[in-house]
Amino acid sequence: MSKVVVSGSAGFIGGYVCEELLKRGHDVVGIDNYSKYGKVVKSYDSHPRYTFVEGDIRDVETMTGLLSDADHFIAGAALIGGISYFHTYAYDLLAQNERIIASSCDAAIAAFAGGQGRLKKVTYLSSSMVFESTTHWPSEEGDERRIAPPLSSYGFQKLAVEYFARAAWDQYKLPYTILRPFNCVGIGESRALGDVEIDSGNVKLAMSHVVPDLVQKVLKGQDPLHVLGDGSQVRHYTYGGDLARGIVDAMEHPDALNEDFNLSTPAGHSVHQLAEIIWRKIKGPGVPLTLTFDEAFEHDVQKRVPATEKALKVLGFEATTSLEDMLDEVIPWIETAVAEGTI
Numbered sequence: 001m002s003k004v005v006v007s008g009s010a011g012f013i014g015g016y017v018c019e020e021l022l023k024r025g026h027d028v029v030g031i032d033n034y035s036k037y038g039k040v041v042k043s044y045d046s047h048p049r050y051t052f053v054e055g056d057i058r059d060v061e062t063m064t065g066l067l068s069d070a071d072h073f074i075a076g077a078a079l080i081g082g083i084s085y086f087h088t089y090a091y092d093l094l095a096q097n098e099r100i101i102a103s104s105c106d107a108a109i110a111a112f113a114g115g116q117g118r119l120k121k122v123t124y125l126s127s128s129m130v131f132e133s134t135t136h137w138p139s140e141e142g143d144e145r146r147i148a149p150p151l152s153s154y155g156f157q158k159l160a161v162e163y164f165a166r167a168a169w170d171q172y173k174l175p176y177t178i179l180r181p182f183n184c185v186g187i188g189e190s191r192a193l194g195d196v197e198i199d200s201g202n203v204k205l206a207m208s209h210v211v212p213d214l215v216q217k218v219l220k221g222q223d224p225l226h227v228l229g230d231g232s233q234v235r236h237y238t239y240g241g242d243l244a245r246g247i248v249d250a251m252e253h254p255d256a257l258n259e260d261f262n263l264s265t266p267a268g269h270s271v272h273q274l275a276e277i278i279w280r281k282i283k284g285p286g287v288p289l290t291l292t293f294d295e296a297f298e299h300d301v302q303k304r305v306p307a308t309e310k311a312l313k314v315l316g317f318e319a320t321t322s323l324e325d326m327l328d329e330v331i332p333w334i335e336t337a338v339a340e341g342t343i
Helices: 012-023 060-067 083-088 090-115 153-172 210-219 240-252 271-283 309-315 323-340
Strands: 003-007 027-032 050-054 072-075 121-125 176-181 198-200 203-205 225-228 259-263 291-294
Touching: 003 012, 003 060, 012 027, 012 240, 027 060, 060 090, 072 090, 072 240, 090 121, 090 153, 121 153, 121 240, 153 176, 176 240, 210 225, 210 271, 210 323, 225 271, 240 259, 240 309, 259 309, 271 323
Parallel strands: 003 027, 003 072, 027 050, 072 121, 121 176, 176 259, 225 291
Antiparallel strands: 198 203
């Protein structure tokens, strides 16, 4: 099987991706500098086909060395956080992520060596935030170049990732696949180093991701339940295991070469609907839900609705895990994390 380098392997999505790669028989080299969560323990750390390198992706020499004998590179490393992150670290998200993608591409170009090296392709993780400024839905592949650019520095930089991918192909013929995950939900995400606590009613939050935030508020007894905005915001919550499957499918599939794909469930929910489902799962059917509405952040996009047909047609990929099933896994995990103080 192939040897795959995964940058950001200690991250939230990166953990799911490494598990999926190992399950399929690939040799995996993960690199991370533990800058987001600090040192973390992953279920696959001792796997015989997994090697971890603690290092900085911005070090081109280190990255070139890792990629020199790899078949694939999944470029997933980035500074990323919830909605409060977009405002607290607006400059860092732009500047640091630009350095990360530039060094990743520099190293991949060197390892590819004009087609003479072992490296076959780079699979880039972009974001649904490239569609931040859209005024029509669903967002189809290609819309990111037809609509106004994102207003947030994070969304703008993720759009830049896609330009890096295409530019490296145009000039150096470095093959690529671009992937846009939508609203990952799963276990393994904890309080990030440097997260700024914000008040949401009587609960202080540090993650600013709607699913873990709502779950912990309900677990901590908040009533009425605080939500950002008016609760009508629409998201397509996609299970981390499904996203990892789609990422590896795209890495492996010959028809994904120099293509881009949205990876998401086709099922959307408003924040109000999400809150209702979480409340019922924790409180049961007999306790009435009352919502109170806090002022939304500037870049809290009101609607993210992906077109998912291309991934299904080309890759045969479909996200099949329901929101209810995701929450059955996530709620107990968050309950334990709250008790241990990691969230």
